[in-house]
Amino acid sequence: MTVRGRGQSKLTPNGISFRHxxxxxxxxxxxxxxxxxxxxxxxxxxxxxxxxxxxSGRTLVVPGAFASRRSDPKFEAKFVIVHQYWMEYK
Structure with a gap:
């Protein structure tokens, strides 16, 4: 069994790197x-x-971005940051 909240993601102008x-x-x-x-x-x-x-249509889970509550400010902030990087550098 893996722990969903573990792992790291690094955002750069070139892309996103996952480490899990x-x-x-x-x-x-x-x-x-x-x-x-x-x-x-x-x-x-x-x-x-x-x-x-x-x-290609395939999805990948972003390591370290996980919430067990409906509204989690830290989780929502991670979404905003990743989305901003994607919009800026795509």
Whole structure:
């Protein structure tokens, strides 16, 4: 089982870099078609995560961007920052 809130993401003018456990990857902004928050529900639990949508249609979870409450100011701030970078450098 992995911990959803773990990992790091680094935003640069060239793209976004992910680092999660042993996996590391970098996606250029030009290969990203959107940034979105997703809501998930399982049994009596719910959570939100931040995802980037690639131009191929595939989505990737942004490591370190996770919330277990409906309105979490830190999570919402992460969404705003990633979205601003994407809009500025795409």
């Amino acid at each position: 456990f042993l996996i590391s990857r970098s996606i250029p902004w030009k290969d990203i078609s959107g940034v979105e928050m997703r809501h998930h529900t399982a049994r009596s639990n719910e959570w939100w995560d931040l995802r980037i949508v690639r131009t």
